[in-house]
Amino acid sequence: MLNDGGHGALPPTPGAAQALGFAPVSTVPPLGPSAPTRIRIPAVRLDAPVTGLGLDSEGHLQPPPAAEVNLAGWYRDGATPGQRGTAIMAGHVDNQRGPAVFYHLGALRRGDQVEVVRQDRATAVYQIYAIEVYDKKHFPDAKVYGRAADAQLRLITCGGDFSEKNGYGGNVVAYAYLVHTSTGGQGAR
Template identity: 45%
Template sequence: MATRLSSPVESPSAPPRRRLVVRLIAWSVVLLIPVLFLFSGNDEPSDDARAPRVAVAHAPSVSATPKASVAPKGGKHLPRAQPTRLRIPAIGVDAPFVGLAIGASGQLEPPPADDVNLVGWQANGVSPGEAGTAIIAGHVDTATSPAVFAGLSEVEKGTRFSVNRSDGRTAVFVVDSVETFAKDAFPDDRVYADTPQAQVRLITCAGDYDHSVKDYTDNLVVFAHLV
């Protein structure tokens, strides 16, 4: 999934809840997360197909990343806990999580490219179910096959999905909207802004594949809230 995370997100020191502003940036494999990841498709010429495509999500600048929520908690929310599994029955997603860290470049590192059924979350950001905006990113495809978020564009408003957590609880979310944004016009404030409610963004690559930069032109973002 070619998600461009332009300005990276800096790892906050300690607060349990941080506004996750992530722009996925392209890596040499799949995704740019602050959001997403992709490899070259099966229809690529043989020479081009030898190297995996890198698709990543749009990443916010360090200065745009809040160190902690300043808004009072509102609505239903859960305490902080690590996510363990994402389930989206409507599109057949049942995938484990991997924590993503901020690399030396100041950008969020992508999930491993060799596992097509894996989603990542920014481990120093808001956890799914916690008050604030949690970010979950996944590859849309690889050089050889579709990946975990290949069907994300089929999700509709009102669709429910769940996140299993390390505290034994299950956070259930309902989709508010599904939108596509050009990577060069990505609305950071809207996607990554901190919120008093428990919200989640699912992000992957979309649009056309640009061979010159080995990345997709757009990002697909699913906006959802805890119910």
Template identity: 45%
Template sequence: MAAPESSPTPAQQGPPSGERMMMWGVAVVLVVVGLIGGKTHDTAAGPAQAGGAASLTRPAGKQLPRSRPTRLLIPKIGVDAPFTELSLSAAGQLQPPPADDVNLVGWYGKGVTPGETGTAIIAGHVDTKTSAAVFAGLDELSQGDRFTVRRADGKDADFVVDSSETFEKNDFPDRRVYADVPRAEARLITCAGDYDRGAADYTENLVVFAHLV
């Protein structure tokens, strides 16, 4: 059950000490399945299928060769964070970045690298057991804002935000978020909404959609 409308946002309050940490939920399972070319649940196509005809009409735009991301810079919200590579658990779920480092973002290592053609997935904690975390201010980003991913090849991947949207976790638009696309795009993802103590999870996901410029 959601908290009353007057409740503080997760960045302001969140769950009590000892429980406060980003929970990844269903959306992460879907991205992992999609990025490795498998099938999603029966009601949605995987990312490799989800772009459809609409995505094929987009211009290819700028793109960079594959290279591991090393640092994420978002000047508007003061983010200057290193990357860690995220992998799958035995259950097939994407492992989150370590919760003991509040200034760390994760990238799925078997997915698209930021700047490469396709959809690169970057995830971070909104808060941890001890404090607000790297993506606590992610909801401040809006259309036209910019961020940069520094890469191991020495090239910077500069992105501009197309939109910032929040989705209920039980109605997450996986085909839209993780669709395979013909240009270089990125998604910044964290948790949002109220913290449901019964489910030990936040109720929503915040997704920032962006493309390489």
């Protein structure tokens, strides 16, 4: 998520109509824990493998390796996608070679779906209910990372203003709640 935007075009930014209004609560029974292996977002043709992420020495979420442009990361010490709680996934928006895995995150709209395939072959399907951009200096940690009583997902990348000196000044965050699950490699229900 620390990128230099060297390819020239800024990524899409969500409009005000996509801002957080209310947070739906999932009524789908959550799955047990199992690490994610793949994320798909059909609306923006995203299909990428997932790796585990930890925290750096300052307690910030480490990004996936910058050279891996089609790799999303999942905070491995938090909830797994499909499990009760707030699952966190992050990815780069771009690097010097061009767009990366979450380049189109800001183009998502309410109602778009996110599919997360897990090691246990189950799939957790989430629905986007908000996409917002936050200034990095005023990032709402509690709002984004806070514990949820149901199964929620947050997708995070860089965004907002860009300068050659400082890179991106903000983060794009997509909020989603669990709407379907499948088990054992079956299609989502």
